[in-house]
Amino acid sequence: MNSRVALRRLCARFSHNQATGTVVPDPRRPHLFYHLVQPPTPLAPASDVFALSFLSQSPPNAESSAILGWIPAPRSASSLSPEQLEQQLSWREFPSFKEVLHKSIYASLRDQKDEFWLNGAKQLQEGWMHIHDQRNPPALGRIGDPDDIIASVLVEKGVVQPETYQPMPSYRVCTADGVLQLTPQLLQDLIEALQRVTEGEQASVNP
Numbered sequence: 001m002n003s004r005v006a007l008r009r010l011c012a013r014f015s016h017n018q019a020t021g022t023v024v025p026d027p028r029r030p031h032l033f034y035h036l037v038q039p040p041t042p043l044a045p046a047s048d049v050f051a052l053s054f055l056s057q058s059p060p061n062a063e064s065s066a067i068l069g070w071i072p073a074p075r076s077a078s079s080l081s082p083e084q085l086e087q088q089l090s091w092r093e094f095p096s097f098k099e100v101l102h103k104s105i106y107a108s109l110r111d112q113k114d115e116f117w118l119n120g121a122k123q124l125q126e127g128w129m130h131i132h133d134q135r136n137p138p139a140l141g142r143i144g145d146p147d148d149i150i151a152s153v154l155v156e157k158g159v160v161q162p163e164t165y166q167p168m169p170s171y172r173v174c175t176a177d178g179v180l181q182l183t184p185q186l187l188q189d190l191i192e193a194l195q196r197v198t199e200g201e202q203a204s205v206n207p
Contacts, residue, residue: 023056031187032179036073037062043070043092052179054191060201065100066194068173068180069093093173102151102167104193105131105186109153110162114185122158129155133171134181146170148177 026032034050041062043049051059052068059066070092108114109131120129130143131150138144150171154164173180182190 023058024050025056029179031191034071035059037070041070042094044072048073053194054187055194055198057198060198063094063096064198064201065094065096066198066201067094068097091174097173098167098171100193100197101180101190102165104190105151105182106162106165107193108186108189109160109165112160113189114183116183116185117160121155121160124155125158127155128152129160130168134183135175135179136177147172147175 022036024034024036026034031054033053033056035053035058037049037051037059039046039048041049041051049070050073051062051064051070053059053064053066054068055066072090109117112118117129117131130152132138132144133148133150136144136148138148143149146168147170149168151165151167153166154161181187
């Protein structure tokens with residue numbers, strides 16, 4: 001299903017008069033949550049938005065690094081036509097999230113925690129291995145779309161060389177194929193990293 005269609009269906013369940021702090025789990029993704037946030041936010045200075053996160057707890061602020069991005073919250077989704085609602089669903093990703101994402105993946109590769117990519121390195125043996133987003137994995141032996149390549153890392157003698165980790169500038173957190181999907185281990189490591197980040201952010205708000 002096109003991610004924009006899925007977002008449209010989700011937003012159609014809510015109205016403008018819901019309270020800030022509302023948390024909505026994605027019915028198709030068990031680790032994805034939509035947090036209703038009142039303005040001002042980086043996306044909309046005067047309108048409510050949904051902040052997308054892999055954490056169920058509300059972000060400490062509208063610019064938390066745990067936020068993947070923002071989606072406008074329609075004032076009355078049920079009264080809008082699909083075309084009108086789709087026009088309102090302009091996604092904007094948050095660059096700070098990517099910093100956490102790359103640090104987490106780098107650490108996972110360095111510590112050799114993910115069997116999927118360890119096996120990929122053994123099969124490749126030599127050369128650059130692309131860390132693909134699992135929402136649209138390429139066919140065996142093919143290179144994925146630039147939007148879906150999170151990073152690249154050099155492999156020598158079947159072993160990942162973590163110090164060569166290079167983020168892909170063209171990678172997009174949300175595309176027509178959906179929101180970021182990782183292998184189970186990388187996702188678990190990312191969630192733990194996001195939890196540490198929000199704990200630090202919360203401590204700075206309430207010292």
